[in-house]
Amino acid sequence: MEDALSAVTARLYSASPEEFIALRAEEVAKARQARDTALAAAIGKLRKPTVAAWLVNRLAHERPDLVGELLTLAEQLRTAQRELRGAELRELSTRRRATVSALAREATRLAGPARGGNLPVAEVEATLAAALADPEVASAVRQGNLTKALEYTGFGETPRPNLRLVHGGPSTVTPIRSAPDESERERRAEARRREDERRKAEEEHARSVKQARKELMTALQQLSDAETAKAEAERAVVSAGKAVRQAEKRVKLAQDALADLG
Numbered sequence: 001m002e003d004a005l006s007a008v009t010a011r012l013y014s015a016s017p018e019e020f021i022a023l024r025a026e027e028v029a030k031a032r033q034a035r036d037t038a039l040a041a042a043i044g045k046l047r048k049p050t051v052a053a054w055l056v057n058r059l060a061h062e063r064p065d066l067v068g069e070l071l072t073l074a075e076q077l078r079t080a081q082r083e084l085r086g087a088e089l090r091e092l093s094t095r096r097r098a099t100v101s102a103l104a105r106e107a108t109r110l111a112g113p114a115r116g117g118n119l120p121v122a123e124v125e126a127t128l129a130a131a132l133a134d135p136e137v138a139s140a141v142r143q144g145n146l147t148k149a150l151e152y153t154g155f156g157e158t159p160r161p162n163l164r165l166v167h168g169g170p171s172t173v174t175p176i177r178s179a180p181d182e183s184e185r186e187r188r189a190e191a192r193r194r195e196d197e198r199r200k201a202e203e204e205h206a207r208s209v210k211q212a213r214k215e216l217m218t219a220l221q222q223l224s225d226a227e228t229a230k231a232e233a234e235r236a237v238v239s240a241g242k243a244v245r246q247a248e249k250r251v252k253l254a255q256d257a258l259a260d261l262g
Helices: 002-014 017-033 037-044 051-062 064-082 086-111 121-133 135-143 182-261
Strands: none
Touching: 002 017, 002 037, 002 051, 017 037, 051 064, 051 086, 051 121, 051 135, 064 086, 064 121, 064 135, 064 182, 086 121, 086 182, 121 135
16 A cells, blocks of 8 residues: 555645645545555545645656755755864855755746746745755655645754655654653754854854945945046036136137227
């Protein structure tokens, strides 16, 4: 049943949310006709994805190469964080933003023109960013079975209430974890320290970018003021030239008049 359910799940979560209910009913009917009641029950429990989740799912099914690049970047980011390579982390952070934006644009393109421009692009970007930060979410995105979008807060675990995953069947339940031992506490403390280093590096980069933009705007304003002053000076020179020529004409007329009077 597992293989059959996986195939049905892939078909359902590749289809648009508007088609989901009807397609699920068809698949349930097929399973019942085949007298596979367990499969029919499992299919019936599959939940309709939101539009944002569907966009991410479609990207995973139709452009797995791009999702693979995203997850490769995620691993590079985690390595840079572990080894505290600040310069590389800043460069990867810039790539992260560009990659998330590019994949979100591709997801909306795959949705087709019939969808128009009213798509939850921000939710798609948030989900892709969460995949960069959390290996479990990355795996779920690769499978293309999300039912809801999610967002990574930047500290601790990704908030699971915003995420519903389908792993070849109904949504799984994460078991309750026992209290962490000393090594687990140390691991978490180290993870928090690395996250703090990453956040500080990003904040420093953001401050540098902000300062550079401020200096650029100041320089552009100064250039604009100088060009305005130059234009005004050039107009003044032209005006002064005209005044000189007119004065010269008046002097010549006065001289001629004086000569006539002898």
